[in-house]
Amino acid sequence: MADNEDPKAAKDERKSILPPITEISRWQWWCLVFLNISFLLIGQGTAILLLRFYYEHGGRSKWTATLAQNAGFPILFIPFILFPKMKEPSVNSPLIVVLSVYFGLGLLIAGDHLLYSVGLEYLSASTYSLICATKLAFSAVFSILINSQKFTVLIMNSIVVLLLSACLVGVSDYSPSPPDVTQTKYTLGFISTIAASALYALLLSVTQLSFQKFIKKETFAVVLELQIHTSIVASCVSLVGLFASGEWRLLRSEIASFHEGSLSYAMTLIWTAVAWQICSVGVVGLIFIVSSLFSNVISTLSLSLSPLAAAIVYDYTMNGAKTIAVLLGIWGFFTYVYQHCLDEFEFKVKKKPVIRKCSQCAC
Secondary structure, three states, rough: OOOOOOHHHHHHHOOOOOOHHHHHOOOHHHHHHHHHHHHHHHHHHHHHHHHHHHHHOOOHHEEEHHHHOOOOHHHHHHHHHHHHHHOOOOOOOOHHHHHHHHHHHHHHHHEEEEEEEEHHOOOHHHHHHHOOHHHHHHHHHHHHHHHHHOOOHHHHHHHHHHHHHHHHHHHHOOOOOOOOHHHHHHHHHHHHHHHHHHHHHHHHHHHHHHHHHOOOOOOOOHHHHHHHHHHHHHHHHHHHHHHHOOHHHHHHHHHOOOOOOHHHHHHHHHHHHHHOOOOOOOOHHHHOOOOOHHHHHHHHHHHHHHHHHHHHHOOOOOHHHHHHHHHHHHHHHHHHHHHHHHHHHHHHHHHHHOOOOOOOOOO
């Protein structure tokens, strides 16, 4: 240990059993990336299907749906209970700054989930998917303005192809609008979903900025910490909204009138909470490991792959348009991954020492 190094700081630094993200090998980095991609794809697909099931079978409370998307955070304490030393104890930023960041992100998450809940209630599945595709376009703009994202031809190709893929899924999959939806409610759902897509993109970029400027931790444990703290804030906001709006008075009648029964009602909300936390860990993990833009690319890929997942689960044949949409989504994803491979190769080339030949001899 160096003479000017604080022994207490060195002791704290050894407390985390997880290596800093910058010190893991490349194959470990790629494994972590694909693990978080799996979390995002599986969690998002499952959560949206469950919320759609909730609304189609008698659920009507937007604040309950919003609470379900945030209240599953207790499961994220399990890794810290099993491995207490994985927590990274200290940051360079003042505690009040870090807590303010958690609070602000929690408010954004609660608002975003509420807007998405309104869209899910008032829009058909095809219209909802089509509008959600715009979040990638918003993300491209915010990544430039907030994160100084550098765009290459391959990244632009990936974004355009994924947008086309998600839009093709929406226009090729006609689904009837929910019953008793007036033109006013449809317009509200349309505007809410666009606003949610823009807010989601902003949230991802702000999260990346927070990791870089304020939450200066280097191990993956910070992903779980951020998700826990922001979900606590978002859950509190959802509870306040549930009671302030008066929707809590309707919960008993909603449970009693749920088409599949009260047990199905409870299990739908519980598994929605679990699935959304798994998805959120994947989203935040990809922001921490790669970037906010890549995280949104994978989120949009989930929309593109939804016909394939539905075909596997419900055993039906995809039409030509959906097949093309899935292939476009895969193409867009691998284009982005290929750009990362090129960046990695270029970085390795730059790190190689340059061997200069002596001009005085043949060496």
